[in-house]
Amino acid sequence: MDIQFLGTGAGQPSKARNVSSLALKLLDEINEVWLFDCGEGTQNRILETTIRPRKVSKIFITHLHGDHIFGLPGFLSSRAFQANEEQTDLDIYGPQGIKSFVLTSLRVSGSRLPYRMHFHEFDQDSLGKILETDKFTVYAEELDHTIFCVGYRVMQKDLEGTLDAERLKAAGVPFGPLFGKIKNGQDVVLEDGTEIKAADYISAPRPGKIITILGDTRKTNASVRLAVNADVLVHESTYGKGDEKIARNHGHSTNMQAAQVAAEAGAKRLLLNHISARFLSKDISQLKKDAATVFENVHVVKDLEEVEL
Numbered sequence: 001m002d003i004q005f006l007g008t009g010a011g012q013p014s015k016a017r018n019v020s021s022l023a024l025k026l027l028d029e030i031n032e033v034w035l036f037d038c039g040e041g042t043q044n045r046i047l048e049t050t051i052r053p054r055k056v057s058k059i060f061i062t063h064l065h066g067d068h069i070f071g072l073p074g075f076l077s078s079r080a081f082q083a084n085e086e087q088t089d090l091d092i093y094g095p096q097g098i099k100s101f102v103l104t105s106l107r108v109s110g111s112r113l114p115y116r117m118h119f120h121e122f123d124q125d126s127l128g129k130i131l132e133t134d135k136f137t138v139y140a141e142e143l144d145h146t147i148f149c150v151g152y153r154v155m156q157k158d159l160e161g162t163l164d165a166e167r168l169k170a171a172g173v174p175f176g177p178l179f180g181k182i183k184n185g186q187d188v189v190l191e192d193g194t195e196i197k198a199a200d201y202i203s204a205p206r207p208g209k210i211i212t213i214l215g216d217t218r219k220t221n222a223s224v225r226l227a228v229n230a231d232v233l234v235h236e237s238t239y240g241k242g243d244e245k246i247a248r249n250h251g252h253s254t255n256m257q258a259a260q261v262a263a264e265a266g267a268k269r270l271l272l273n274h275i276s277a278r279f280l281s282k283d284i285s286q287l288k289k290d291a292a293t294v295f296e297n298v299h300v301v302k303d304l305e306e307v308e309l
Contacts (some may be wrong), residue, residue, distance in 0.1 A: 004304070005303060006304070008303050009274070012277065013039075016302070018039065018303055023036075023056070032055060034064070038059060039067045058091045079113075096121045096122070122157070127139075128296075140152055148217075155209075164203070185199075212230040215236075216252055216274065219257040230267040232270075233265065235261060236277050237255040238252035238275070239254040239302070255291040
């Protein structure tokens with residue numbers, strides 16, 4: 001499981017940073033990629049990665065500002081062009097209006113997709129748990145931006161305990177069907193009468209990962225709730241230390257406020273995203289340095305960077 005950042009800029013693309021999009025790569029877990037936001041040029045960034053568009057099974061939109069959705073029509077059309085691959089359905093989650101935007105764009109441009117899209121729209125009154133599978137649960141909560149905007153909390157369900165194969169061999173269990181029975185929790189009796197209790201050879205369940213991905217927002221309690229005990233928190237950092245007033249006026253956060261959210265939530269790692277083009281390369285280290293005075297495990301991400309979870 002890892003996150004690859006396809007666009008880490010705020011508002012408009014620059015030479016160094018494209019606008020918002022990131023991919024949560026769940027290939028080992030469920031052989032899928034989940035996309036969060038899809039700003040203009042996302043499909044071009046994907047061409048510089050190993051991501052296969054057909055593996056993108058779900059797209060989660062935080063809000064309807066252009067720098068978060070203008071790449072959708074192009075990506076959806078490009079996803080249709082892998083004719084040698086099986087056409088697979090796509091789920092799109094987002095605020096009310098995302099369905100109208102997508103379908104109008106495709107209709108006006110005369111685009112036809114060979115796969116089905118399933119839209120899951122929500123408003124202020126229909127948030128909370130928006131998705132549950134056998135391995136993941138996704139929650140959404142309203143943030144504090146200039147338009148309706150949400151953050152997402154992706155929770156991996158607890159992982160099964162692992163089988164201690166070496167101890168089983170040492171106990172005289174022959175490799176084969178008995179291993180499978182024990183892994184499934186069944187006690188077995190060997191030919192010599194030895195009883196093998198499955199619980200003695202299977203580790204305790206391991207807690208799943210928690211990934212919090214926020215849209216554009218001022219500092220708000222909702223951000224903290226979404227990020228409680230998160231293994232990684234992706235938080236916007238449109239502005240820097242001392243810019244609190246302008247950040248509030250424009251519905252955004254500073255690096256210091258993002259660090260405060262991470263600290264209050266007890267997150268393990270903070271990734272600063274959505275960086276204003278006014279910050280030059282030399283300014284990025286200062287963004288990190290200042291934020292680290294509040295929350296130590298912080299990193300400012302860049303386009304195409306992959307972060308393993």
